[in-house]
Amino acid sequence: MTEDQEALDLAADWADISQGLRKDLGHQLHSQWIKPIQLGSFCKDTGTLNLFLPTEFSANWVADRFADRLSLAWKIARSEVRQVRIGVHPGRRQLPEVSLGGPDSFGRGAANDGAAESFGAMGTGTIGDAGFTASVGLDPSLTFAAFVTGTTNVLAFNAAERMAKVEQPQFSPLYLKAATGQGKTHLMHAIGHAYLAAHPRARIFYCSAERFMVEFVSALRQNEMIEFKARLRGFDLLLVDDIQFIIGKASAQEELLYTIDALLAEGKRLVFAADRAPQALDGVEQRLLSRLSMGLVADIQPADIELRRAILESKLTKFAPLEVPADVIEFLARTINRNVRELVGGLNKLIAYAQLTGQEVSLQLAEEQLTDILSANRKRITIDEIQRTVCQFYRVDRSEMSSKRRARAVVRPRQVAMYLAKVLTPRSYPEIGRKFGGRDHSTVIHAVRLIEDLRKRDADMDGDVRSLLRQLES
Structure with missing residues (x-):
């Protein structure tokens, strides 16, 4: 050829x-x-x-x-x-790396993130046929200490800690169920670190289901299945991520089933993670489903607003002395709500841009530089919906949103509605002004800044805005 x-x-x-x-x-x-x-x-x-x-x-x-x-x-x-x-690519100029305070730059390995998936022990971009090795291959930044807990993930966190303790856990395997970017991979790495600290001579293996498939296919083609089985069953702790990707692979499912049985019989520990519950894994043999769900299935729910704030606050210590205003943190926590990976990635991107250009981190900079992330996360809230909700909350007539009346009883609700329109919609100041009786963009800017200031000084105003945000985002 x-x-x-x-x-x-x-x-x-x-x-x-x-x-x-x-x-x-x-x-x-x-x-x-x-x-x-x-x-x-x-x-x-x-x-x-x-x-x-x-x-x-x-x-x-x-x-x-x-x-x-x-x-x-x-x-x-x-x-x-x-x-x-x-x-x-050969001949391309390699760009210098921007340090943002450690391994979680640009969202890699961020707390509660799950983005940093190592390839077993290799830790590089090369996938070979050498099989499993004795090295752990865990991300050093993904520990229990770096994991921020809240009401949505505390069960999974406590179960993960129990799995890593010296004493034998009451359940095995542990099955972590969470949508993308909610922290299941972080917890798996944390289990590995804590277990190794408690059992220094333990043999640990972390891999994705796809990595398992790569090794399985390689061993099958090279007639090394006996060696493959021996290596796999020699581990004291087996961590398999994204188990949903093993769907439909009958021979690999059977091998995983036998491995689970062998490890459990010897008192070994197993942790699996997936984006869905065991019962929702289509194409998986019933016997394997039974093994996956026989221990504890710990669900990690999407991070709520309080947890998102806490995660962002935990990251700020790595960027000192760079200051990130409180209104920017609040804006990111409220707007980027799909998963924690995007949330931390958005913060990292914003700070990287500010460092590289010498600009200060501000709400305006966040809106300008995070357009793609923000638009993907925003619920499609309209200005009409905001006006209707604000009028019901303050018990004023809807027509007051566009009227020329300057009585305090109608001006303040109108300003709150303008502020919410800027926070919750992608509309520009002139566009918002046109929806409020054709007002000039400078009037909208004044209203937004005024409400921002009042929220800092007036607890009642801050409470009103928080209540309205909950109603509109629910």
Whole structure:
């Protein structure tokens, strides 16, 4: 086969793989991280395929999150690919890293985040066929001390702590159920760290279900299943993340089932995590479902406003002496509510931009630089809905929102409604002014600043606004 033909075949395989990832990941993630990947050289002797991205940051990001998935896809597409290496495109200038106070820069490994997934013991973007190793491969920043608790995650936190203690837990396995970015991966790493501290000679293995599949397929192809089983069952603590990705793989499910039985029989500890409850895992054999749910299923609910505030406050200590105003923290906590990963990522992005440009962190800067994150999280609240809710709350007629009356009894509710319109909608000051009787944008700016100031000085006003925010966001 000529080099040109080989390149065409690789390109055709990549087109199929990329299309499949687009369906799995969605358009936004695919466009941002997968689409920029360029095919590099393929070495037939070593079975190594190089994939390149334009910057070191994007290469690290893709390696951290998609290396397992890319490796498995390529191995399925063509058996001669034994490992996938992700790096920066040759000849591209590698951008200097921006330090934001440790491993959680740009959202990697952030507290309660779950974004930093290591590949077992490797910790790089290379996936090989060497099998499991004795190294732990845990992110040092993801500990119990760095995990911020609230009413929505305290059960899972306490269960995770119990799983890591010296004494045998009353339940095993522990199954952590949470939506993306709510902290289940953080808790798994924390369990590993605490268990290793209590059992220094313990053998621990953390992997994603996709990593498990990669190792399983590799052992199957190389006739090394006996060694694979021996290594897997030799661990004292087994942590398997994103178990939903093992759906439909009958042979891998069977091996996992036997591994669970063997480890439980020897008193070993197992922790699984997924984005859904065991009973909601379609395509999973009933016997495996029974094993996954036989211990404790701990649900992590989406972080509420209090927990989101606490998480942001916990991050601020890493950015000292840089100051982040309280209104910015409140704005981020209220607006970025889908998951903690986006919340911390938004804060990191905002601070990185401020540091690199020399600007002060402000509410205006947050609105300008976090447009994509904010628009994805905002509930579609209209100015009409805000006006209606405010009028009901203050018991004034709806027509007063557009009237020229300047009586205090109607001016203050009107100003509150303008403030809420700016906080809860993407509308500009002139657009808001037009919805309030054609008022000038300077009137809206004055109203927003006035209510912001009153909230700091007047507990009653702050209470009114909080109550209205709860009504509108519920």
